[in-house]
Amino acid sequence: MGFLFARSSGYSFVALALLACVLLAPCQAAKAGLSIKFYAKTCPGVDTIVRSVVAQAVAKEPRMGASIIRLFFHDCFVNGCDASILLDDTLTFTGEKNAGANINSVRGYEVIDAIKSQVEAACKGVVSCADIVALASRDAVNLLGGPTWNVQLGRKDSRTASGTAANANLPGPASSGASLVAAFAGKGLSAREMTALSGAHTVGRARCLMFRGRIYGEANINATFAAALRQTCPQSGGGDGNLAPFDDQTPDAFDNAYFKNLVAQRGLLHSDQELFNGGSQDALVRKYAGNAGMFAGDFAKAMVKMGGLMPAAGTPTEVRLNCRKVN
Numbered sequence: 001m002g003f004l005f006a007r008s009s010g011y012s013f014v015a016l017a018l019l020a021c022v023l024l025a026p027c028q029a030a031k032a033g034l035s036i037k038f039y040a041k042t043c044p045g046v047d048t049i050v051r052s053v054v055a056q057a058v059a060k061e062p063r064m065g066a067s068i069i070r071l072f073f074h075d076c077f078v079n080g081c082d083a084s085i086l087l088d089d090t091l092t093f094t095g096e097k098n099a100g101a102n103i104n105s106v107r108g109y110e111v112i113d114a115i116k117s118q119v120e121a122a123c124k125g126v127v128s129c130a131d132i133v134a135l136a137s138r139d140a141v142n143l144l145g146g147p148t149w150n151v152q153l154g155r156k157d158s159r160t161a162s163g164t165a166a167n168a169n170l171p172g173p174a175s176s177g178a179s180l181v182a183a184f185a186g187k188g189l190s191a192r193e194m195t196a197l198s199g200a201h202t203v204g205r206a207r208c209l210m211f212r213g214r215i216y217g218e219a220n221i222n223a224t225f226a227a228a229l230r231q232t233c234p235q236s237g238g239g240d241g242n243l244a245p246f247d248d249q250t251p252d253a254f255d256n257a258y259f260k261n262l263v264a265q266r267g268l269l270h271s272d273q274e275l276f277n278g279g280s281q282d283a284l285v286r287k288y289a290g291n292a293g294m295f296a297g298d299f300a301k302a303m304v305k306m307g308g309l310m311p312a313a314g315t316p317t318e319v320r321l322n323c324r325k326v327n
Ligand code: HEM
Pocket: 063, 066, 067, 068, 069, 070, 073, 104, 105, 106, 107, 171, 172, 173, 174, 175, 180, 194, 197, 198, 200, 201, 203, 204, 205, 206, 207, 208, 210, 269, 271
């Protein structure tokens, strides 16, 4: 920020502020009324509680860190970061948990519940479930060895959830590079931010069902990598739920190996390899593969920006007491 102002001293303050808004991710959050000090007076212990519960969960099962990171993405891409993904279905709506991209796939709901109950005991009715997911995903990245950042806070929780919106907004593993760029552009995120955020696939697991087409049908895949995956994922006769790590070198470390893998044609999903397949993101993938610090910085900024996605103005919201149901 100081750098930007010092270099641009010929412009008026307003012009500079607007320029900063375009260039700096936190501005989107600021526009949404978020602030890193939102709970400084009302729930000063929230950061410590979230970090300690996530740390316990990751110590017990490192994959849970990955699952929590994904939970944040799947929340934010469907009507904004409003904890809509956490709502159980009711008689009046079919929510997001059972949508195609989430059912039998998204995990971590119990960890969010555990955080919420400790946070409620410390400061009742103050901290939203949406903010808990944002904080928990930051901590998950960091606990797995990735960067950290200040989380913009002050989100509210939705009073409804939409399975239809989840199906429409969450990109699938068969997506082309162009459709990934378009899906993220639809959320105000650039191609560069999309590629940085995809680097989260340096941790976690995917089911055979999600990568079978790639390992039996595609040419741009490393032969040894494909042969090993075929052991886990039979071409026919079941095994849909069998898991493989996205990054078979350092499966639970949040590093830049995802990009090194793409350059080696070791992307697990079709959609992963689309980011390095002779298209618009190839040069950036090579940069991230060679520069872990550049990836870490871009990833952190893009997470803050994604975290600024808000429900449409006028949508009824609240601070839920139980993340699974409206008050
Ligand atoms: C670019 C478009 C994306 C597509 C097409 C995509 C697709 C997928 C798929 C198909 C899986 C495996 C699901 C299963 O096997 O049940 C998965 C897992 C995962 N995704 Fe993505 N994803 C994308 C972007 C992202 C982003 C932006 C993030 C986070 C910032 C993310 C984080 C994760 C993580 C961490 C996992 C592993 C979760 C676990 O092990 O529980 N993904 N993704």
